[in-house]
């Protein structure tokens with residue numbers, strides 16, 4: 001296990017691969033998850049890329065840190081981690097709030113970004129009302145109380161079968177995140193709006209979404225792609241909000257094709 005001290009917060013991270021000269025991909029997780037969600041994508045990419053995984057503050061094995069949070073705070077942690085690891089330029093693949101973090105990181109430090117892989121995310125996610133209601137629910141009754149409702153947005157009915165042990169495991173992952181970090185990240189999402197900034201993105205970008213995503217539905221993600229100059233848009237079939245868990249093979253293929261295009265200018269598919 002690897003840990004770094006960034007912005008007075010201990011951040012849990014992992015580096016995989018790292019053959020000299022290979023492009024770097026940094027993965028940023030969604031709300032209520034830790035970096036294990038990327039496992040089935042990583043095993044397909046390792047060897048061809050240097051991969052950086054990390055748990056954002058308030059999640060996984062990272063510290064909770066000082067409350068409240070903004071998305072810029074989360075991005076500043078990731079910038080600090082990349083500086084510590086001497087990563088000069090990377091593809092940033094962010095899922096959901098991880099995609100907001102990627103957009104903030106690009107705003108703050110475009111020099112670090114080779115391309116953006118925005119997965120099941122948007123320029124703005126949800127409304128103040130829905131986020132405030134969620135914060136109140138978890139602060140009063142705990143995260144366990146919202147697991148069933150959240151799972152309906154994360155995963156398709158085919159994945160949510162009671163006999164699916166992976167489903168049981170992801171319910172545990174969500175329920176076991178610290179309430180303070182979860183609620184503070186809900187507040188950060190509530191307050192983030194990259195509508196204006198999206199039009200200024202000038203690196204290769206792809207927006208990807210599960211066709212049954214109940215949190216950032218395909219129409220919203222397509223709208224985000226339309227705001228970003230020359231952004232690609234791809235749908236992953238038979239996936240909800242977390243295609244890296246439900247359809248890792250299809251997601252990996254899309255990520256590979258995009259990086260090929262970004263690096264070598266392959267023709268659009």
Ligand SMILES: O=C(O)CC1=CCC(=O)O1
Pocket residue numbers: 029030031032095096097098125150153189215241
């Ligand atoms: O928990 C959800 O509803 C899904 C989600 C929204 C932002 C995020 O990171 O995950």
